[in-house]
Amino acid sequence: MQCAGHVQRMEGTRAPKRLLDGTLEGRRGRKQPRWSDGVNRDIRVLGVRSWKEAAFDCLKWRNMLDQAKARVVEL
Numbered sequence: 001m002q003c004a005g006h007v008q009r010m011e012g013t014r015a016p017k018r019l020l021d022g023t024l025e026g027r028r029g030r031k032q033p034r035w036s037d038g039v040n041r042d043i044r045v046l047g048v049r050s051w052k053e054a055a056f057d058c059l060k061w062r063n064m065l066d067q068a069k070a071r072v073v074e075l
Contacts, residue, residue, distance in 0.1 A: 001051075001068055004039045008055035042068065 010017040020036055043051040046067055055061050 001039060001042060002065055004036070004051065005055040005058075005061045005065075008052050045071065 004020075007016045007020050012018070012021070022034070039051060043064070046064055048054055048064060051064075054064065
């Protein structure tokens with residue numbers, strides 16, 4: 001999740017950002033999950049609908065990371 005926030009805040013021309021947004025050419029293999037699908041699943045547990053928008057508010061994002069870390073400790 002921490003890495004996802006960094007990548008989301010990058011310029012759109014950088015390779016990691018293009019990978020996240022799916023703008024690179026070529027095809028994915030069949031039934032290959034996207035990295036962002038896992039991030040979406042993890043963020044939904046916290047009740048956040050749009051993590052890509054939330055990532056731009058660094059304080060809010062840091063609080064979400066702290067909540068996620070606390071949930072991992074509880075398990």
